[in-house]
Amino acid sequence: MKSDLPTVKLLNRVLKNELTATNQFFLHARMYKNWGLNALNDHTYKASIKAMKQADDLIERVLFLEGLPNLQDLGKLLIGENTDEMLRGDVTLVTAMRTQLVEGIGHCESATDYVSRELLEDILEHTEDHMDWLETQLSLIDKVGSKNYLQAMM
Amino acid sequence: MYICICEQVTDREIKAAINEGASSLRDLRNELGIAKECGQCGHCAKAMLKEHADHNRSERPPLPKQAPSCGSTDLFPLFGHAILASD
Ligand code: FES
Numbered sequence: 001m002k003s004d005l006p007t008v009k010l011l012n013r014v015l016k017n018e019l020t021a022t023n024q025f026f027l028h029a030r031m032y033k034n035w036g037l038n039a040l041n042d043h044t045y046k047a048s049i050k051a052m053k054q055a056d057d058l059i060e061r062v063l064f065l066e067g068l069p070n071l072q073d074l075g076k077l078l079i080g081e082n083t084d085e086m087l088r089g090d091v092t093l094v095t096a097m098r099t100q101l102v103e104g105i106g107h108c109e110s111a112t113d114y115v116s117r118e119l120l121e122d123i124l125e126h127t128e129d130h131m132d133w134l135e136t137q138l139s140l141i142d143k144v145g146s147k148n149y150l151q152a153m154m
Numbered sequence: 155m156y157i158c159i160c161e162q163v164t165d166r167e168i169k170a171a172i173n174e175g176a177s178s179l180r181d182l183r184n185e186l187g188i189a190k191e192c193g194q195c196g197h198c199a200k201a202m203l204k205e206h207a208d209h210n211r212s213e214r215p216p217l218p219k220q221a222p223s224c225g226s227t228d229l230f231p232l233f234g235h236a237i238l239a240s241d
């Protein structure tokens with residue numbers, strides 16, 4: 001199969017975000033763990049592993065399209081100093097990812113690359129789930145206060 | 155939040171340096187040691203410098219509106235923009 005270059009570029013940009021997310025979530029997870037916030041560690045660790053698996057799917061797809069997956073490019077990590085900032089940093093990243101995925105799905109649709117589209121749709125679904133979870137956490141902090149929230153996450 | 159991961163420099167430290175007169179990335183580099191290694195923080199540091207400059211400019215008009223909060227959470231939209239811009 002001949003590579004459709006714009007699609008490869010697009011998949012590489014999505015890959016960059018997935019790799020960034022893998023690292024950002026991983027570090028945040030282990031910071032939570034270090035503070036004894038095990039519930040947050042568990043969830044964020046899983047999100048990191050999921051992002052890595054999605055990066056893997058993207059890598060395989062790019063190779064199949066005869067492109068070179070770019071594992072070198074990584075975005076700026078948004079690392080917070082406390083739980084609230086960490087959750088917000090993750091929301092920022094996930095929001096940027098979502099915007100990009102929605103655009104990407106449109107591109108794949110018009111390029112009639114339905115397999116890439118399906119892959120991006122799958123990633124979008126998980127991205128939105130994670131965004132939903134993050135927003136729930138922030139609204140919980142708002143409702144019950146930071147102290148009570150952190151106690152519940154231990 | 156951490157702006158420069160390589161040197162462990164936070165937004166508060168950068169804001170303090172800007173308030174004390176740092177007006178360029180070079181100033182920040184000299185004072186705080188940021189943007190010397192991977193350079194990933196340059197984008198965000200510049201965005202903070204720009205926000206400070208814009209803020210100062212908008213403070214001049216006769217009707218001083220309520221000062222925009224400089225709390226770090228307000229910076230997140232800025233960074234979201236930086237992420238997309240660097241694609
Ligand atoms: S993050 Fe500042 S130099 Fe690497």
